[in-house]
Amino acid sequence: MPRRTRTRRVTIVLVALSLFAAACSDDDDSNGAAADGNGDEEAAGTGGEGGGGDGLLGEVQDRGTLQCGVNETVPGFGLVDEQGEFAGFDIEYCRAVAAAVLGDAEAVEFTALDAETRFTALQAGDIDVLIRNTTWTSSRDGTENSRFLTTTFYDGQGMMVSADSAFQSIADMDGTTICVLSGTTTELNLATAAAGAGIDIEPLTFPDNEQLQPAFEAGQCQGWTSDKSQLAGVRSAWPDDQGGPEALRVFDETYSKEPLGPVVLDGDDEWADAVNWAVIATIQAEEFAITSDNVEEMTTSDNLDILRFLGQPFPDPEDPEAEAPPLDAGLGLDADFAVNVISQVGNYGEIYDRNVGPDTPLGLERGVNALWTEGGLLYPPPYR
Amino acid sequence: MATTTATGTRPPLWRDVRVLRVAFQVAVLAAVVAFASYLYDNLRANDVSFDFGFLDQQAGFGIAYTDLRPSDTVLDAMLTGLRNTLTVALVGNVLTLVLGTLIGIARLSGNWLVRRAAGVYVEVLRNIPPLLVIIFVNSVALSILPPIQDANEFGGLLVLSVSELGVVSLADGGNAEAFAVLLLAGLVAALAVSWWRRRLEDRTGAPAHQWVWGGGLLVAVAVVGYVALASPVVLSHPEVEGLSVVGGARMGLPYVAVLVGLVLYTSSHVAEIVRGSILAVPRGQTEAAGAIGLSPVQRLRHVVLPQAFRIATPPIINQFLNLTKNTSLGVAVAFAELLRVTNTVIGNGHPAVPAILVAMGLYLVVSLAISLVSNVAHHRLRLVER
Numbered sequence A: 001m002p003r004r005t006r007t008r009r010v011t012i013v014l015v016a017l018s019l020f021a022a023a024c025s026d027d028d029d030s031n032g033a034a035a036d037g038n039g040d041e042e043a044a045g046t047g048g049e050g051g052g053g054d055g056l057l058g059e060v061q062d063r064g065t066l067q068c069g070v071n072e073t074v075p076g077f078g079l080v081d082e083q084g085e086f087a088g089f090d091i092e093y094c095r096a097v098a099a100a101v102l103g104d105a106e107a108v109e110f111t112a113l114d115a116e117t118r119f120t121a122l123q124a125g126d127i128d129v130l131i132r133n134t135t136w137t138s139s140r141d142g143t144e145n146s147r148f149l150t151t152t153f154y155d156g157q158g159m160m161v162s163a164d165s166a167f168q169s170i171a172d173m174d175g176t177t178i179c180v181l182s183g184t185t186t187e188l189n190l191a192t193a194a195a196g197a198g199i200d201i202e203p204l205t206f207p208d209n210e211q212l213q214p215a216f217e218a219g220q221c222q223g224w225t226s227d228k229s230q231l232a233g234v235r236s237a238w239p240d241d242q243g244g245p246e247a248l249r250v251f252d253e254t255y256s257k258e259p260l261g262p263v264v265l266d267g268d269d270e271w272a273d274a275v276n277w278a279v280i281a282t283i284q285a286e287e288f289a290i291t292s293d294n295v296e297e298m299t300t301s302d303n304l305d306i307l308r309f310l311g312q313p314f315p316d317p318e319d320p321e322a323e324a325p326p327l328d329a330g331l332g333l334d335a336d337f338a339v340n341v342i343s344q345v346g347n348y349g350e351i352y353d354r355n356v357g358p359d360t361p362l363g364l365e366r367g368v369n370a371l372w373t374e375g376g377l378l379y380p381p382p383y384r
Numbered sequence B: 001m002a003t004t005t006a007t008g009t010r011p012p013l014w015r016d017v018r019v020l021r022v023a024f025q026v027a028v029l030a031a032v033v034a035f036a037s038y039l040y041d042n043l044r045a046n047d048v049s050f051d052f053g054f055l056d057q058q059a060g061f062g063i064a065y066t067d068l069r070p071s072d073t074v075l076d077a078m079l080t081g082l083r084n085t086l087t088v089a090l091v092g093n094v095l096t097l098v099l100g101t102l103i104g105i106a107r108l109s110g111n112w113l114v115r116r117a118a119g120v121y122v123e124v125l126r127n128i129p130p131l132l133v134i135i136f137v138n139s140v141a142l143s144i145l146p147p148i149q150d151a152n153e154f155g156g157l158l159v160l161s162v163s164e165l166g167v168v169s170l171a172d173g174g175n176a177e178a179f180a181v182l183l184l185a186g187l188v189a190a191l192a193v194s195w196w197r198r199r200l201e202d203r204t205g206a207p208a209h210q211w212v213w214g215g216g217l218l219v220a221v222a223v224v225g226y227v228a229l230a231s232p233v234v235l236s237h238p239e240v241e242g243l244s245v246v247g248g249a250r251m252g253l254p255y256v257a258v259l260v261g262l263v264l265y266t267s268s269h270v271a272e273i274v275r276g277s278i279l280a281v282p283r284g285q286t287e288a289a290g291a292i293g294l295s296p297v298q299r300l301r302h303v304v305l306p307q308a309f310r311i312a313t314p315p316i317i318n319q320f321l322n323l324t325k326n327t328s329l330g331v332a333v334a335f336a337e338l339l340r341v342t343n344t345v346i347g348n349g350h351p352a353v354p355a356i357l358v359a360m361g362l363y364l365v366v367s368l369a370i371s372l373v374s375n376v377a378h379h380r381l382r383l384v385e386r
Helices: A003-027 A030-043 A056-063 A089-102 A118-124 A138-143 A185-197 A209-218 A228-236 A269-287 A304-309 A337-344 A348-355 B017-045 B052-056 B074-106 B112-126 B130-144 B176-204 B210-228 B253-280 B283-291 B296-333 B338-347 B352-381
Strands: A066-070 A078-080 A108-112 A129-135 A146-148 A153-162 A177-181 A202-206 A223-227 A248-250 A257-265 B152-154 B158-160 B164-167 B169-172 B233-236 B239-241 B244-246 B249-252
Touching: A003 B017, A056 A089, A056 A269, A066 A089, A066 A118, A078 A089, A089 A108, A089 A129, A089 A269, A089 A337, A089 A348, A118 A129, A118 A146, A118 A257, A129 A153, A138 A146, A153 A185, A153 A228, A177 A185, A177 A209, A185 A202, A185 A223, A202 A209, A209 B130, A223 A228, A228 A248, A257 A269, A269 A304, A269 A337, A269 A348, B052 B074, B052 B352, B074 B112, B074 B253, B074 B296, B074 B338, B074 B352, B112 B253, B130 B253, B130 B296, B164 B244, B164 B253, B176 B210, B244 B249, B249 B253, B253 B296, B283 B296, B296 B338, B296 B352, B338 B352
Parallel strands: A066 A108, A066 A129, A177 A202, A177 A223
Antiparallel strands: A129 A257, A146 A257, A153 A223, A153 A248, A153 A257, B152 B158, B158 B164, B164 B249, B169 B233, B239 B244
């Protein structure tokens, strides 16, 4: 047929196809599902039927794996080791949540995120929970549409300099260049701290530690500021050809409060409660002196509170002959989820000592991260 | 044999070309509008805000090597990023043009070594992604430059360190504005004189050295102005004081790394364009120029290069646009250009979609401005055919 007619017909067919494609993609509900999820839970707060309802809890249980957003560059908290496995304090909390919700601490898929994209990944639904040394602040609660759960690590911002430099405090650092990660509370706190000390500094912002570290090693910046736990982690892994950990010094000063904890998306209270109590279970376990070694024998303890906590049937206080069924707190989790968490992962003390404790390269003392009975800030609400 | 249809009968509506054309355009427009509104509705349904009020909030962060303070607004921060981008774009484009032209001509040289060296330069740099070139330059600089406490100083002309570099520059010595006005007036006068001498040359045929006259006038005005205003501009020498460079033009290492990396990369493309445009001038032109007795330099200057320049202008302007957009690769070396600042703004909790829309709008304005200049230049230079 003549070329013009053929071109015209091809064009008309193409336009028709593109209109079809636009119309048909309305059925693609990946965005729709997230919108529905958010919309439902405003009315809901359902929770209660064993096994989740319509929200994220049910979805995770159906899926069978937990999508956890983590860090991969901070020793002690979230790091990929030489075997390619994730290891760290936050990693173990991901596993604790998986043990509580799914019964299997290994049923986790980790997504490494950098500081700038962690909240957009959470908002987009790419991850179910973000456990990535994230500080709880009011603006994150508000503008980032997120909900912060029990703080797992009370941290503060610090400054690290070369050990042979003359700086002893931030007030000495007028006119210096300081390396900092972008998209973090650190960046904002640095400006405040510098203004408070009456000095002027040049902040050099990097997207992640892999680009920041060579700049600090080369001397492009004289100071590196971050959460003290991150600085301890970086210092512990400092290469020997740069002088090893002794070549660095972290100031004693703390410039801000940095409560780190897991984060979920706003609007799904059932999911938030489930994750929250999985975390609280580890702290409560330490308070009851339940460890991964003795949890089995603790299930037959005489202490009513412990039996209740571990989801075991316990003698009815009113009728000593009868046995009350295990407590169902209406969280949508198995009654004995705490046993899963403690036996497969451990209590708070074990997790802390394995990853960031005094015997690890990070060497962090418990400090304020101790139980309230030891003078720290960890105070788990009662499980009843 | 078919008879032609009588004039006055029109084809049916569904075969009428004019109707079909309009219908097709309406259909495409409807599809675009439908798609855009579908996207917008989805974004709104997911609580993505289009509120631009965040621009007036405090930025909360500063930017190294600039004047931005944490108490300035987010809009100030983004404009500082834009200013950084434009600085690299302008300086980079000028350097690229110069370097690229020289290398392009070198590749056509009769000298074997020069030709080969230029060839290696072009082939290597053209085939490496610009991000790698920038990261390479940055890594080399990080490893060979000393920290600022031990900076290399070259007699007040140059300061090299791993955080900042300084170059000698001009500074206001008292009457700089008056001097600038005087120079501007001198430039206008020089152009007028050049034009007059050119008219004279066209009329009489004898060489009237228009550029010598114009240039000479400009230099004379500058010298007289400098003496009369008693050193209105002075040289400012960079020095290391404490932990920063004072005086001269100070540049952070990220800026220099991005500039050098992009200039190296883009100039390899410009070199190829220049070489191609010179080769595209028909051989007959060169031969005719030789036949009328022009020397090789005169041939190049009067016959080949003007025609080559006309051919080369649109692709070179395209490379300028590419360099301007490639400044966004500076995120890899902590260069605070527009994209980096936008990412920082988003990372600090401000709404992502409006922030990116603002950044896209700013990039668009810059690119459209460059395109506008390009189109005007091309329109003026194109061959007007009968």
